Amino acid sequence: MSHIFLIKKIGLVFWMGMLLALTSIAMAPARGDVLIGVIMSSTGPSAIWGYQYGLKDWPKTIGGEKITLIQYNDQGDPGKAAIQAERLVTQYKVDALVSNASSPGERLAIDGVARENNVAHLVIGAVISIDSGSTITSNAPQSPPDAVFEHMKSHAIRRIGFLGYSDAWGDLWLKELQNAEGKYGLQLSAVERFARGSASVDIPAGTFVNAEIDALLIAATGASAVTAQRMLRQRGYNGPIYHTHGSATDDVVNIPAQDFANTIFPATPDIISRILAKYTLPFQPGPNAPSAGKMLEQLLPSILQKEQPGSISFRKALREASEVASAKSSHKKRTWSLVTFDSGAWALAQ
Template sequence: MKLNKLFTLTITTLACAHALADINVGVIASLTGPAAALGAETKKAVAMFPTTVGNEKINYILLDDGTDPTNAVKNVRKLISEDKVDAILGPNLVSTATAMADVANAEKTPMISVAPLDVAGDKRGYIFRSEPSADLMVQRIVNDMTENGAKTVGFIGFADSWGELLLKALTKATAGKLTIVATERYGRADPSVQAQILKVMAAKPDVVFVGASGTPAAMPQITLRERGYKGKIYQSHGVTSKDFLRVGGKSVEGALIPVGPVLVAEQLPDNHPAKKNAVAFVKDLEAKNGPDSRSTFAGASWDAWLLLQNAIVGAQKGKAKPGTPEFRTALRDGIEKTNKLVGTNGIYTMSATDHAGYDASAIVLIKVENNHWKLVK
């Protein structure tokens, strides 16, 4: 049975309510640069996207932002003005998503971010996301810290918008519960974090939270272990790719990470609402890319597509034609009306005041064990 048939969303052949026209979908990912490991996972998901929905062909235009917000803006402008896309999926980073969002909103083109972009107020408009918020994920690990008796935490994270987002989430989640005794930053391309780690260790935190993503997130944990730190180390949900395990090796053993369910699909209890879809997705993904090729980024990218696909089905019932402002508005409205859509990496219910709609109950805690992902709880 093909993957799409296993999902709760059923695509049926629709009566031709309007003249047939191709639907164009732009995808922006970090295929090169420091965040290339994340973009590679989005690319895997794109290769699995269906080429038709109902009776209309879907064209995908995948562009590389090079982990650069300036390039991301150029890409989104090209997709809208030259390729006449009906919607945009991606990108992988908060910094590039923030830069793109203003353009997508101004051009009234729906965008579903795979990065946990904070969409609120006037910026909500045409912007949605499939990735859970940093607040939800960090709250999950802070709960684990306190449950295990930690009183102090040290932070080392990226010196950019992602690091700042995670630090704010940590500050919010620890208020009245734990004391942040060290705050250090580093660049994604920095060759060493020795000085920062010495400062973190001097504060003698019970636990350490690495606020980073991708393969550069391994360096602080490697350095902490090399320097003899024995406490628990927590990573953000931005590290869950095979490349992180490869780069970190034995040093990242025991790392604790909050994730969406797709990464440990088969280990989920049978009553987890996303288990069926997550297992089906992982089976198809690994059949194409090899064992252990799963990642939350691929899952979030697939779920971004599911959100758009759901809206496409609704828009096809109307009179608006692909390539028109009316069709893009219909897609936007359809995404906003998403109700209890079960994906691979979570359950989504959007509204006019919530363009993320991620159900926190789907989040699980995992650890690295024997170079694999192991469900904790």
């Protein structure tokens, strides 16, 4: 009896294994699909930008092939980003990687995986350009900080104070501001840094109250940027304040309007349309996610005529095409506007 029971048990295990295998095959995307691995910061410090919302208008099919997105949340952590990129490339065999890359660390981590596997990496986040030493990354149209510096120059602002994160985001903006000194006639007069997510007491806002500056640039995002600004106002700094990407959010709407008088925020065209329509900002939709989708719409049809999704040759062709498209778009002038939140309502900055 024990032998019969063992045989039955082995048979049951075999058929259960077959059922699981068939289920896995049924759930896996068809290999005719074009698989795109998406790494977003849907939680964590960069979640305020709402990049995932920018994917909702992506095409469902291109060139007769279904577009399947496999999404991960790296929480803004470069280590998680690298692990997730590796999993997407090796386990799911994605044809391209897309990320918001809210920090240089994230971008470089994903670039490393893309480079090793010859896969395109499309960056859709509002990240200042960096020299990564890689030809893998293809930027969807980015939003440079020039509009901020041009506004400063047109308003006769010369001496600038800088209050920014003590991480790569702060480093990038500080470098851009230093590079802008000669081009826009600016002078960096005071610099303070603070840790991302630090308590308000740790923000050295008092430095700028008595500093001889014409305006201040806050290189922070979301609630941290709001906290820094409120402390500045409460401690007596009443001069103009400029912000960087990711600060024009509901965190501003929900505090006293006087704390954000005489303040300038960068905003993308889709944000502008929301401001003019509703005077509120429910989220900052990933500024370049739609552009990345359109880039794929332009590139994939001709590649699909020659190569099969999932093949090494398909990956290589898509990577090379995205690099060419990115290089061309980098020479086009981008639309980038500034907004204010005076008198309790959003409006275009003058």
